[in-house]
Amino acid sequence: MAKGKKKLWSYNTGHKGINWVRVYERSQSPKSLYIEWYWEGRRWQRALRTVMGHPVTDHRIAMNLADNMAATLEQRHNDKAFVKFRAPQEVTSENEIASLGETVEKYHAAKEGVWSDHHRKSMERRRAFWLAHLGADTPLTHISPAMVEGAPMDGGDSTKRKTLMYMRGLYTWAIRKARILPLSYDLSGLEVPAVTKGGLSYTVHEIRSLLDALEQECPEAAWMGHVAWQTGRRSGAILAVQPEDVVLFDDYALISFKKEHDKSKKPGEAAVSGRGLELTRILLADERDTMTGAKSDTALRGWLYRAEERAGIDRIKGRGWHSFKRAFATAADNMGAASKQSGTRRETLTGIYEQDWVAPKVELAAKLEEIVSSNRTGSGT
Secondary structure, three states: OOOOOOOOOEEEEOOOOOOOEEEEOOOOOOOOOEEEEEEOOEEEEEEHHHHHOOOOOOHHHHHHHHHHHHHHHHHHHHHHHHHOOOOOOOOOOHHHOOEHHHHHHHHHHHHOOOOOHHHHHHHHHHHHHHHHHHOOOOEHHHOOHHHHHOOOOOOOHHHHHHHHHHHHHHHHHHHHOOOOOOHHHOOOOOOOOOOOOOOOOOOHHHHHHHHHHHHHHOHHHHHHHHHHHHHOOOHHHHHOOOHHHEEEOOOOEEEEEOHHHOOOOOOEEEEEOOHHHHHHHHHHOOOOOOOOOOOOHHHHHHHHHHHHHHHOOOOOOOOOOHHHHHHHHHHHHHOOOOOOOOOOOOOOOOOHHHOOOOHHHHHHHHHHHHHHHOOOOOOOO
16 A cells, blocks of 8 residues: 655744744755734735755744744734824924925925836825825824824725835835835834725636637737737737847747846847737737837727627626736746746746747647647637
């Protein structure tokens, strides 16, 4: 009779909802242990080699780290509960007073150089909202987390989260960069709603149907779909691709993505093949500024929503072009390709897209093309 597999080691400490931490093995012969914890409604996981800067396989060291992190999280939880309803502190010195209006002006002046036009417009709207609600002349030291949370914000949890995160980012900048506030005013008591509905994925069957439907929209929309599926890149990065960023080869096209259009601010390359390569050749035959010709994300959403309607796919809130990226990651992992898209946190996925060589990228693109080409009808291929 075959012996059963050895149970993987794990150790947890703390209390759920406050300071629960777990360290554990992912395999029988781990190169490093992993750590997991919850904070502000989100689950966090890291390899201990990432946390410590070197591999950790000793269970005693891992348990000690877990106990220390649990103690830290408990302290943060207690501090958060204390500062949420703290009374505003009066400042006697004129030089120590910083008003909300003055601070946001300096904040935007310091940040606008690295913000995209779209992000800058969003931040301008949030600045106008907070100035109208709290008052431009209100000292930063008179604003408490409870006052910020009590603001009458419209929209869903995602919009409210972004609006609240604006204030948290402003205070963090004022403390750490501008150094015009003491650390005690970091808005650590601010309750920011966790958004878990986003990042939904399409199934492979839905991807196949959408690619067929995008063919009926226009060549640009079809190209966008194939590039999103075969490379896992975000829509903003694909939207910014110009003809000079594309190099054609016999059986694939290599696309370069500039770092200013990547979430991680790193340049990268990805390959497309099959129908994606055919569409790339078609688009390059015409003179154009960008490969898609679209001017905004609104146009891209229109393409996708109309394709969903043609394909008979239900419109589900939380699904969009980012769902191609999710489907790409799932399919690549299932194939053992250990895929990684540039723009994804280093700790979340391992992968081939951080390599300098091209062959694995081409191989992965070909495999993904094969998945959606099987049993396809009406694709135009």
